[in-house]
Amino acid sequence: MSEHASWAAITAEDPDHSQWYVDRFRGLAAEGADLDGEARLVDALLPRGSRVLDAGCGPGRVGGALHRAGHHVTGVDGDPVLVAAAEVDHPGPRWLVDDLTTFDLGETFDGIVCAGNVITFVEPALRRDALTRLLAHLEPGGRMAIGFGDHRGYGFAEFRADAAATGWAEDLLLSTWDLRPFTPDAGFLVALLRPAAAGGSPGPR
Template identity: 60%
Template structure:
């Protein structure tokens, strides 16, 4: 990863090395108190047939991917923060958890087949990537998506990434908007909404990652 642009999350944790551990413990405490921390995962589960392949992009300590694994899906989670990945491995064993930069996403080079039925990017992740890499991140999602797959991304307003710019970047990365919502329980999105959950499919001619082990033509 030498010469790469650090994400905003990496800059945050470099300035405060305890931040990642605080983040992990925060969600462990919420779960212990009985707080519902799986709303995003339930939405994704409702979009899938049992046993589908899911990429949890910016998986953090694993709450979304962990839930989806538990209800029967095949999950790969990627996050740039090794502390969060270690927590995911401890708290939610079963999925494949990987330390990696979403701006350099290339899972086939790591022996993992592309072609995910859903790629989910929750927890304001898109506002924590380096601004100069946003389109690269979105293009990476497109490359890893199954032909009929969907990308689900959610983040809040006033975090330095305006919704119209995000939608423009997604279109440039080969993603087509299927629907927009203001919450993970699918409330309508309006111009006044302070949160966006966007569901995308891969547009015609969008970029694709070809798995060298694959013998079909899905990504040609």
Template identity: 60%
Template sequence: MTGIDNLWLRKIAENPGHSQWYIDRFREMAARGDDLGGEARMIDAMLPRGARILDAGCGTGRVGGLLAAAGHDVTGVDLDPELIAEARRNFPSPDWFVGDLSQLDLPDRFQAIVCAGNVMTFAAPRSRVDILRRFHTHLAPGGRAVIGFGAGRDYDFTDFLTDAKTAELVPELLLSTWDLRPFTPTADFLVAVLAPAGS
């Protein structure tokens, strides 16, 4: 154990090649023709053209890059400088920044925040409510945060929804996939569409 609470940073500390492994994995998936655009298609369908979108925990930029190609104004933030460098290489149009989502402080407000790829399960448990509060702060009026992650990653779905409530975000829609299948008690994945309470 390294004493690092963030699971992604712990993986890097234990294996300095982890980020490059992740980059290579998605390059291989793209080369095979795997469908890597499901999250982006859902977000795109929710918004008008030219919407301002935050890709939170953007990794190599695969979601934000596709949304930018669809005509949206995209900003991406990730903790890992290697992944941000890969995003800048592959998708030069969006603005990509290295940053901690629990300390997010951007001048823009966003019509949508997308947080895909199990990002919330990599975050340090003590930082999760702070991240959700930062999402709340960065939403434009009428904006929504869309967060997806899998079960079995030490973050129970009910705990997540409790954390969201603490951050004054309420579910508008709960799904079990990015292709809009309904959420059920036995689902092994959650896609939560959240809005500020009272909006």
């Protein structure tokens, strides 16, 4: 199995992987680990009570934290094991099983968070489809916070080009969820994006 395999390929080869992932974060939570860094950044971007889409919500730690902060959260993930865990561990948000490359919830959100390397687990040929579907679910004045590491085979320049090609504009690039500046040697990217039609800086040329 390639280290850059999609989530679907990983779970097809190892049916226990999803439960391992759930148990990993339940263990970290039980140990008192700080698991809310992504949610803190997103909360700072939005007025209290905003509608937030947690795209690739996994077992719900980010969306759960945003719900506890007072936001109205919908989480979407293609893995039913992870969504079932979110329903148990983080009641309150609406948790849905759906494919980020094709989903259509028929509504838009004030903000979107896509954390945990989610975009890198999408099949490479479908990443622009996912970015297109995410844009379709965002209010014109909204923003998306999306983060992933460079160890997953999706280069930052390639991602930025894909985002620009699918109608996203860059507001700010960071190297961590705790607001450290993005640098050329950064191993992680947190991109704050908005619809290009709503203004903002263009992507790479």
